[in-house]
Amino acid sequence: MSGTYLGMPAFPAAAKEAVGNETLRANLRHATHTIRDKRAKAVAELDDWMLLREAGKRIKDHTLRHLDRYLVQLEESVTAAGGVVHWAADAAEANRIVAELVKATGESEVVKVKSMATQEIGLNEALEAEGISAYETDLAELIVQLGDDRPSHILVPAIHKNRGEIRDIFRDRMGAWGRAAPEGLSDTPGELAEAARLHLREKFLRAKVGVSGANFMVAETGTLVVFESEGNGRMCLTLPETLISVVGIEKVVPSWRDLEVFLQTLPRSSTAERMNPYTTMWTGTHDTDGPSTFHLVLLDNGRTATLADEVGRQALRCIRCSACLNVCPVYERAGGHAYGSVYPGPIGAILSPQLRGTGSEIDASLPYASSLCGACYEVCPVAIDIPEVLVHLRERVADQGGKGHRLEKAAMKAAGWVFDHPRVLAAGEKAASRTRRLHPSRLPGAGAWTNTRDLPKLPPEPFRDWWKKNRAQDRGKGARPAGSGTQGRDAHGPGVGGPNSDDRKDSGT
Amino acid sequence: MNTGSGSRERILARIRTAVADAPDAPEVVRDYLDTHTPEDRVVELLAENLADYRAIVHRAGTEELPGLIGRLLAERGARTVLVPPLLPPSWLSATPAEITRVEDDVDATARELDAVDSVVTGCALAVAETGTLVLDAAPDQGRRRITLVPDHHICVVRTADQVVGSVPQAMPRLDPTRPLTWISGPSATSDIELDRVEGVHGPRTLEVILLAE
Numbered sequence: 024m025s026g027t028y029l030g031m032p033a034f035p036a037a038a039k040e041a042v043g044n045e046t047l048r049a050n051l052r053h054a055t056h057t058i059r060d061k062r063a064k065a066v067a068e069l070d071d072w073m074l075l076r077e078a079g080k081r082i083k084d085h086t087l088r089h090l091d092r093y094l095v096q097l098e099e100s101v102t103a104a105g106g107v108v109h110w111a112a113d114a115a116e117a118n119r120i121v122a123e124l125v126k127a128t129g130e131s132e133v134v135k136v137k138s139m140a141t142q143e144i145g146l147n148e149a150l151e152a153e154g155i156s157a158y159e160t161d162l163a164e165l166i167v168q169l170g171d172d173r174p175s176h177i178l179v180p181a182i183h184k185n186r187g188e189i190r191d192i193f194r195d196r197m198g199a200w201g202r203a204a205p206e207g208l209s210d211t212p213g214e215l216a217e218a219a220r221l222h223l224r225e226k227f228l229r230a231k232v233g234v235s236g237a238n239f240m241v242a243e244t245g246t247l248v249v250f251e252s253e254g255n256g257r258m259c260l261t262l263p264e265t266l267i268s269v270v271g272i273e274k275v276v277p278s279w280r281d282l283e284v285f286l287q288t289l290p291r292s293s294t295a296e297r298m299n300p301y302t303t304m305w306t307g308t309h310d311t312d313g314p315s316t317f318h319l320v321l322l323d324n325g326r327t328a329t330l331a332d333e334v335g336r337q338a339l340r341c342i343r344c345s346a347c348l349n350v351c352p353v354y355e356r357a358g359g360h361a362y363g364s365v366y367p368g369p370i371g372a373i374l375s376p377q378l379r380g381t382g383s384e385i386d387a388s389l390p391y392a393s394s395l396c397g398a399c400y401e402v403c404p405v406a407i408d409i410p411e412v413l414v415h416l417r418e419r420v421a422d423q424g425g426k427g428h429r430l431e432k433a434a435m436k437a438a439g440w441v442f443d444h445p446r447v448l449a450a451g452e453k454a455a456s457r458t459r460r461l462h463p464s465r466l467p468g469a470g471a472w473t474n475t476r477d478l479p480k481l482p483p484e485p486f487r488d489w490w491k492k493n494r495a496q497d498r499g500k501g502a503r504p505a506g507s508g509t510q511g512r513d514a515h516g517p518g519v520g521g522p523n524s525d526d527r528k529d530s531g532t
Numbered sequence: 533m534n535t536g537s538g539s540r541e542r543i544l545a546r547i548r549t550a551v552a553d554a555p556d557a558p559e560v561v562r563d564y565l566d567t568h569t570p571e572d573r574v575v576e577l578l579a580e581n582l583a584d585y586r587a588i589v590h591r592a593g594t595e596e597l598p599g600l601i602g603r604l605l606a607e608r609g610a611r612t613v614l615v616p617p618l619l620p621p622s623w624l625s626a627t628p629a630e631i632t633r634v635e636d637d638v639d640a641t642a643r644e645l646d647a648v649d650s651v652v653t654g655c656a657l658a659v660a661e662t663g664t665l666v667l668d669a670a671p672d673q674g675r676r677r678i679t680l681v682p683d684h685h686i687c688v689v690r691t692a693d694q695v696v697g698s699v700p701q702a703m704p705r706l707d708p709t710r711p712l713t714w715i716s717g718p719s720a721t722s723d724i725e726l727d728r729v730e731g732v733h734g735p736r737t738l739e740v741i742l743l744a745e
């Protein structure tokens with residue numbers, strides 16, 4: 024995975040910077056609290072939420088267990104419907120395929136729908152190196168692109184910018200990318216959105232090539248699905264002559280009917296709406312309606328490695344709703360940038376170190392960017408046991424020989440950051456004790472693919488106390504730091520990251 | 533062209549190795565509800581949820597429909613209206629003659645479409661619980677682009693046979709080989725400080741007529 028931002032400090036350093044930034048923190052607090060409250064209401068409307076959640080989890084687990092079969096079936100269906108399927112083992116190969124496809128059209132610009140997969144592989148930069156301009160068309164992505172910035176949240180990537188900053192970016196930068204911002208642009212969201220509409224409309228109307236990701240791909244029919252709000256997705260998916268979709272292999276689901284589960288759980292978990300304004304479903308090419316050429320690039324880039332880990336593979340169930348970010352006390356303080364990848368928050372903390380490996384300081388520190396309060400697991404619409412995977416990955420970092428020791432030290436600095444910010448932790452523990460009674464001790468099929476595993480228990484002793492005690496000891500003795508390895512796992516309660524007889528899996532748009 | 537055929541085999545082999553020792557996954561159980569809404573509530577709920585997401589909801593019988601459509605177009609100040617290939621002819625029979633009918637021409641460019649003020653269509657079905665219209669590009673709806681580029685969309689829903697309660701009830705009635713667009717209110721963004729702004733790129737005004745025949 025080529026998505027590690029260069030010069031990225033490890034989590035603690037980056038987080039410290041964010042904590043010092045009042046604007047960022049206020050924006051994040053407002054955003055995360057607002058969305059999480061709305062989400063709770065949207066979810067409460069459905070009496071059968073827990074059954075939908077369990078069905079979603081099992082659909083994904085089943086698919087991952089037979090991923091080879093479903094990908095081959097998907098390839099057949101897409102091909103039969105007029106599409107062309109490509110396979111990319113890593114970021115470089117995916118970028119090369121897309122660049123060649125664009126060049127073959129004779130075009131030098133593409134319009135893009137927000138897509139985490141293409142951010143993960145650094146597609147825009149790769150296309151730029153080939154002389155192709157890639158224009159982001161989601162409003163937040165446009166703000167990030169014009170500001171030469173990085174996204175900080177899965178759903179609202181520019182949430183770290185306030186309206187004044189956005190106005191300045193539009194005023195100063197839009198002209199260089201196309202239609203300039205109107206004279207005297209104010210900083211009201213309505214006017215800023217209007218400026219974006221005018222700026223982008225010009226691009227949509229002339230675009231010949233669109234690039235997207237997808238939220239789901241249906242093996243039996245070859246249908247791809249994109250959920251969105253602004254209509255930029257519909258523009259990019261229907262107006263160009265050529266459409267290229269880059270999609271992680273874990274996005275496939277077996278049947279058309281499976282969508283009925285995610286069409287209910289994704290919007291409510293993500294934007295906290297009963298349904299997002301627009302969802303587009305297409306199957307290959309459709310005569311005179313929409314692109315006449317459709318390419319699907321199936322992306323591995325670390326996903327098969329993630330699939331091989333029996334605990335960590337559940338991260339591949341992720342449908343990128345971002346609910347776990349909005350309840351995470353550490354994300355709220357640290358901000359999205361501290362996670363050093365396109366996947367911030369709790370899901371980033373378990374996904375990035377698996378997709379990229381734990382060889383770098385940032386990736387080794389990510390599993391420690393958590394108080395293990397369990398709020399992320401509670402809200403996850405596909406029941407990913409994020410705390411369990413975090414503990415498992417801490418163990419992996421601790422077990423790395425040689426440079427592992429250095430990485431582990433960096434990682435422990437991240438943990439130290441978390442625990443030296445008592446408010447972060449207090450918030451986490453409060454959330455945990457609130458949800459504790461909701462933790463069934465056993466849920467059929469929880470965590471792994473078998474029915475045999477107990478749910479991880481929440482630590483009987485507050486994790487912070489335990490950690491302080493152990494860290495103090497470790498400092499005294501120079502022994503293995505707490506929070507890593509079996510010592511740490513046992514010390515804070517049975518079950519967390521406990522025995523598990525299975526493989527694992529992952530996910531993404 | 534590079535279709536990455538070497539990678540195809542490599543990825544499939546990696547998957548097989550990765551899950552080789554994994555036990556089978558538990559069966560998918562569909563014990564979630566087929567619907568959350570009693571049959572006799574669906575049309576009311578659809579109207580409520582459409583309005584909640586800022587669609588403008590109207591009701592009409594067969595008799596009033598042409599007059600209502602004509603009035604909505606006139607009030608909007610539309611000078612041109614896009615007409616899908618097989619829109620029931622009566623629907624536009626009371627639309628003022630000075631509002632020009634524009635056929636969907638396959639060769640029309642997106643820029644030409646952008647000059648059209650309004651579009652009138654039917655739909656494939658509507659989902660009450662989510663306040664959603666689903667279009668499937670049938671001849672009374674036309675190609676996807678005609679309901680995307682104009683800024684004003686009037687969509688007619690036949691309440692007798694086009695409204696379902698829930699998403700699970702919608703799925704078997706939809707044909708995935710057709711291009712499908714699910715529309716729940718006009719486009720919106722909350723990207724700036726989470727302040728909701730209605731109407732970004734799709735039609736900024738969505739009017740829905742619930743037609744009781």
Ligand code: SF4
Pocket residue numbers: 292340341342343344345346347348370399402403404405406407
């Ligand atoms: S891990 Fe779960 S809650 Fe977090 S983004 Fe993925 S699906 Fe959503």
